[in-house]
Amino acid sequence: MTKFTFTGGIHPFEGKNLSKDKPIEVMEAGDELVFPLVQHIGAPAKPLVKKGDEVLRGQKIAEAGGFVSACVYSSVSGVVKTIEPRRTVTGDMVESIIITNDHEDRTVEFTGIEDYENAPREDIIKAIQEAGIVGMGGAGFPTHVKLSPKDPDSIDYCIANCAECEPYLTSDYRRMMEEPEKVVEGLRIIVSLFENAHGILAVEDNKPDCIELLRKLTKGDNRISVKALKTKYPQGAERQLIFATTGRKVNSGMLPADVGCIVNNVDTVTAVYNAVAEGIPLMERIITVTGDAVKDPKNIKVPVGVSYAEVLERAGGFNCEPEKIVCGGPMMGFAMFDLERPTTKTSTALLAFKHDDVSAAEPGPCIRCGRCIDVCPGRVMPNKLADYAEHFNREGFVEYGGMECCECGCCSFICPAKRPLTQEIKSMRKMELAARKAKK
Amino acid sequence: MADTENIKAKMKVSSNPHVRSVMTTRNIMICVIIALLPAFGFGIYNFGIRALLVVGVSVVSCVVSEILFCLICRKKITVGDMSAVVTGLLLGLNLPVSMPVWMTVLGSFFAIVVVKMVFGGLGQNFMNPALGGRAFLVISFPTAMTNFITDAYTGATPLAAIKAGESVDVMSMVIGKTGGTIGETSLICLVIGAAFLLIVGVIDLRVPASYILSFMIFAIAFGGHGFDPAFIAAQLAGGGLMLGAFFMATDYVTRPTTSFGQIVYGIFLGVMTGIFRFFGPNAEGVSFAILLGNLLTPLIERLTRPTAFGYTRKEFRKGGAK
Numbered sequence: 001m002t003k004f005t006f007t008g009g010i011h012p013f014e015g016k017n018l019s020k021d022k023p024i025e026v027m028e029a030g031d032e033l034v035f036p037l038v039q040h041i042g043a044p045a046k047p048l049v050k051k052g053d054e055v056l057r058g059q060k061i062a063e064a065g066g067f068v069s070a071c072v073y074s075s076v077s078g079v080v081k082t083i084e085p086r087r088t089v090t091g092d093m094v095e096s097i098i099i100t101n102d103h104e105d106r107t108v109e110f111t112g113i114e115d116y117e118n119a120p121r122e123d124i125i126k127a128i129q130e131a132g133i134v135g136m137g138g139a140g141f142p143t144h145v146k147l148s149p150k151d152p153d154s155i156d157y158c159i160a161n162c163a164e165c166e167p168y169l170t171s172d173y174r175r176m177m178e179e180p181e182k183v184v185e186g187l188r189i190i191v192s193l194f195e196n197a198h199g200i201l202a203v204e205d206n207k208p209d210c211i212e213l214l215r216k217l218t219k220g221d222n223r224i225s226v227k228a229l230k231t232k233y234p235q236g237a238e239r240q241l242i243f244a245t246t247g248r249k250v251n252s253g254m255l256p257a258d259v260g261c262i263v264n265n266v267d268t269v270t271a272v273y274n275a276v277a278e279g280i281p282l283m284e285r286i287i288t289v290t291g292d293a294v295k296d297p298k299n300i301k302v303p304v305g306v307s308y309a310e311v312l313e314r315a316g317g318f319n320c321e322p323e324k325i326v327c328g329g330p331m332m333g334f335a336m337f338d339l340e341r342p343t344t345k346t347s348t349a350l351l352a353f354k355h356d357d358v359s360a361a362e363p364g365p366c367i368r369c370g371r372c373i374d375v376c377p378g379r380v381m382p383n384k385l386a387d388y389a390e391h392f393n394r395e396g397f398v399e400y401g402g403m404e405c406c407e408c409g410c411c412s413f414i415c416p417a418k419r420p421l422t423q424e425i426k427s428m429r430k431m432e433l434a435a436r437k438a439k440k
Numbered sequence: 441m442a443d444t445e446n447i448k449a450k451m452k453v454s455s456n457p458h459v460r461s462v463m464t465t466r467n468i469m470i471c472v473i474i475a476l477l478p479a480f481g482f483g484i485y486n487f488g489i490r491a492l493l494v495v496g497v498s499v500v501s502c503v504v505s506e507i508l509f510c511l512i513c514r515k516k517i518t519v520g521d522m523s524a525v526v527t528g529l530l531l532g533l534n535l536p537v538s539m540p541v542w543m544t545v546l547g548s549f550f551a552i553v554v555v556k557m558v559f560g561g562l563g564q565n566f567m568n569p570a571l572g573g574r575a576f577l578v579i580s581f582p583t584a585m586t587n588f589i590t591d592a593y594t595g596a597t598p599l600a601a602i603k604a605g606e607s608v609d610v611m612s613m614v615i616g617k618t619g620g621t622i623g624e625t626s627l628i629c630l631v632i633g634a635a636f637l638l639i640v641g642v643i644d645l646r647v648p649a650s651y652i653l654s655f656m657i658f659a660i661a662f663g664g665h666g667f668d669p670a671f672i673a674a675q676l677a678g679g680g681l682m683l684g685a686f687f688m689a690t691d692y693v694t695r696p697t698t699s700f701g702q703i704v705y706g707i708f709l710g711v712m713t714g715i716f717r718f719f720g721p722n723a724e725g726v727s728f729a730i731l732l733g734n735l736l737t738p739l740i741e742r743l744t745r746p747t748a749f750g751y752t753r754k755e756f757r758k759g760g761a762k
Contacts, residue, residue, distance in 0.1 A: 249749065335454050414461050416467070
């Protein structure tokens with residue numbers, strides 16, 4: 001059988017065995033939880049509570065600040081301690097609601113849409129919007145916006161991104177192994193929103209048990225199929241995933257909907273099920289805590305808002321002094337210097353490594369080996385782009401397709417001279433985007 | 441969280457990705473050195489211990505030239521990347537065994553300082569340093585550079601013999617029991633080295649295959665012997681073709697980095713080698729073909745740059761998405 005894949009890409013050390021077979025554990029929240037008002041792409045949410053207010057678990061504490069925005073729910077019951085700026089994993093100071101947990105777990109009563117299979121489209125999207133669901137793979141784009149394309153009839157494929165191509169991460173895998181019904185049902189709900197759509201569960205072939213399980217569950221369903229993808233990073237990048245599963249190509253100037261596709265992460269799909277069928281808002285997520293410096297790597301279901309330090313403690317803490325801590329996957333995650341940061345809707349993992357490859361490697365001059373060009377999934381020339389970026393040559397950068405970069409990190413990974421190619425290109429892209437915005 | 445406080449100060453922070461492949465510039469150079477050892481060993485066996493002297497002098501003077509240049513220019517000493525050793529080895533293997541020591545030293549100096557370091561060091565040279573050094577020696581000392589007469593081999597090199605209309609023994613050319621430069625004679629040893637580089641992923645087949653194939657076709661069409669297997673085999677095994685195709689045309693710095701560009705470059709080299717060999721006054725043509733190709737590399741690279749994902753070629757050339 002031909003495997004579905006794309007051109008370029010790399011095969012980093014997978015490291016999934018550390019936490020792959022650890023069942024999801026549920027974690028209790030600590031005494032204080034932090035809910036940043038920006039956990040998504042778009043306008044910041046507006047607080048609905050004030051200092052001293054009592055809140056329940058599952059209570060909406062901030063409402064969306066616009067259409068492209070998402071509301072925030074409390075994952076514990078307790079009292080609002082204060083509303084103040086707190087630092088998030090990316091290093092930004094973000095206005096946050098701080099809640100003192102009373103450990104009583106008084107919960108709001110959730111009611112889903114009973115007959116969701118026959119409910120009107122608007123009701124379902126409304127439910128998803130109300131639940132504060134955003135893309136949980138990391139980007140955090142509000143899901144209800146994604147599900148409201150200009151022309152719903154033009155959508156041919158709704159793809160559930162079950163690739164989990166980032167090394168070390170196993171949270172999606174555990175989700176699919178333990179709650180496959182919810183994943184499939186969530187995708188059914190999304191597919192039902194689009195008359196002509198076909199659902200695809202796209203799984204990398206390093207998870208054969210998953211593929212088999214999902215195939216069994218979707219047997220007889222002619223609107224959903226499971227596709228096995230070749231294991232390669234970044235197979236789960238949106239543009240690469242669309243190409244691998246449908247053969248359609250999306251560039252930086254297009255949205256997936258332009259080629260009739262909508263891609264949602266497997267966690268997001270599950271959240272859609274929870275929101276629509278059970279009325280549960282997004283206030284929990286699965287985080288993989290792993291790496292060679294973690295005592296007991298595992299997958300933990302955490303209440304959003306707890307700090308990474310607490311999550312780490314749940315995994316036994318460090319077994320040695322780590323050199324590097326990363327929030328997210330090793331390819332696209334953020335390095336952290338402090339664990340006292342809140343987890344958010346988009347937190348996928350906490351990694352701790354004994355050795356840091358990056359600081360150990362001394363960048364040298366480009367030897368023009370061309371490896372970065374061979375592996376670039378965006379089919380651009382990272383070596384040239386990084387040169388242009390170093391010289392702030394905007395015209396050259398754009399001419400050579402710098403804006404097509406998806407910042408996947410393949411070029412930096414493969415570079416034998418250990419040049420920080422992705423970083424250079426990333427900074428230049430930000431500058432170019434800012435300049436374009438300023439022009440408008 | 442006492443230990444978190446403690447750790448905070450030592451934590452390393454960097455932009456993504458946080459993992460890196462094990463392949464480094466130094467490892468690549470070491471792989472190339474290993475791949476050249478069979479040919480080098482055979483050169484010593486074939487030409488005697490003086491081959492070791494010539495190559496040894498070439499390697500040492502390349503490394504010393506680079507150190508001296510760095511010291512004089514007050515730059516960080518860069519010999520740790522091992523590229524000077526590769527240049528020295530390649531240059532040495534491209535010299536006849538009778539090469540006087542002082543000429544070898546001069547050639548190495550030219551290769552490292554004039555061709556590589558003054559342009560900015562590794563990655564900045566516009567032509568292959570070893571071949572640049574060799575070209576310098578060929579022009580400066582033509583007699584010494586073409587003196588292939590040794591105790592063991594008193595006749596012409598196989599290619600010169602073919603050019604003169606004599607017949608050659610292809611089998612001994614494959615093994616390498618012929619006259620020539622130190623490292624070029626043994627087809628078997630060169631292919632073993634090349635296979636190693638292909639397996640470890642240091643080189644790929646795009647340049648060597650397009651080079652050798654296009655040369656073969658050129659030889660059949662214009663070689664003057666038509667499709668004569670013995671002639672073709674002798675042309676492939678003789679001279680510096682194999683050494684050039686697998687070890688010098690594949691030099692990262694001076695070949696195009698785009699995959700299509702590499703094929704164009706290989707074909708260009710094949711055609712130029714054919715022109716030099718069949719229509720020029722000399723029997724040899726590999727090194728000048730590669731040097732010419734080096735000069736065209738920036739142009740080839742520009743013309744063959746890849747089309748970004750999600751565009752047609754035309755759209756992308758017009759500037760892609762705004």
